[in-house]
Amino acid sequence: MEGVGKSSQAMRLSLIGMAGSGKSYWSIRLAEHGFRRFCCDDLIAAKLAPELTMPDGTTVKVGEWMGFPYRPQYKERESKYLSCEIEVLAEILDYLDSCENNTDENIVVDTTGSVIYTGEEILKKLRQYTTVVYLSIPPEVQERLLKAYISKPHPMLWRDVFTKESNETPEEALARCYPELVFARQRLYEQYADVTLDYYRRREDGFGVSEFLHGVDLREA
Numbered sequence: 001m002e003g004v005g006k007s008s009q010a011m012r013l014s015l016i017g018m019a020g021s022g023k024s025y026w027s028i029r030l031a032e033h034g035f036r037r038f039c040c041d042d043l044i045a046a047k048l049a050p051e052l053t054m055p056d057g058t059t060v061k062v063g064e065w066m067g068f069p070y071r072p073q074y075k076e077r078e079s080k081y082l083s084c085e086i087e088v089l090a091e092i093l094d095y096l097d098s099c100e101n102n103t104d105e106n107i108v109v110d111t112t113g114s115v116i117y118t119g120e121e122i123l124k125k126l127r128q129y130t131t132v133v134y135l136s137i138p139p140e141v142q143e144r145l146l147k148a149y150i151s152k153p154h155p156m157l158w159r160d161v162f163t164k165e166s167n168e169t170p171e172e173a174l175a176r177c178y179p180e181l182v183f184a185r186q187r188l189y190e191q192y193a194d195v196t197l198d199y200y201r202r203r204e205d206g207f208g209v210s211e212f213l214h215g216v217d218l219r220e221a
Contacts, residue, residue: 011035012096013216014109014126016116016189017135018182019154020145022202026135026212027110033209035106038092040085044112044155047084051077063154069162070170078157086118093122096129114157116188123192133216134193136186139179141199146178159184 013030015023024039031037045052045062052059066077092109099105109130116123126132137145149156150171161181164173190196195216201207 010103011106011213011216012130013107014111014115014130014132015135016111016132016193017113018137018145018185019113019156020141020148021113021135021137021199023110023135026202027108029209029212030106030108035108037108037110038095039110040088040092040112040115041110041155043088043091044081044084047087048081051080061154063152063156066153066155068153068170068174069156069158070164070173078159081155082114082117082157085112085114086122089115089118089122089126093125093129100129112155113185114155116185116192117157117159127192127194131216132192132194134189134196135199135202136189136196137182137199142179142182146175149178150174 013035015027017023024041027035027037027039041062048062048065049059052062052065054060062081066081067074069078089111096107107130109126115126158177158181161184162173162177164170168176197212197215201215202212
């Protein structure tokens, strides 16, 4: 295996894929089995904390703060979010570099769906220090993920993929553009992944952490 996570006794993994693909689920499962977990969502939210605090002292979720791509403030907040994401990944990579000779600490990085927009340098380093595992989703699951996004918005970087025609409702525009976003992202996920774990394989009865790690090892052998 390439890099620190790919040549030492310890396993260093980064999970990539669309929101809803199972990154957090599997990173939490791995943490339960002794992996040190870096959750980029939580780390980004911590950096954005001042932005998420309302004048009355209450806080909002990052997805609510960012809003949908047709909102006037979206572009500015999308850019701010991405800047925080880049900072978070740079800090994680610094940690991975500092523990390069530690062969005992297993690590999993639970990235965001937008990790592929953080730049070539960061993505190359992520591959250098970890095995990048892509949790793919089939087309038939995309509609469910879109409905989940509309009903409970999470941070989503559209990167100019979203457009709204004059005769469309916002929801219709989201439904039309979402498959385009997924397709554009899939190419990038595949480009930077060392390993792809199939959606239906991950959902088979009896598929647990051991099978997950075995799947990574088999494809990296």
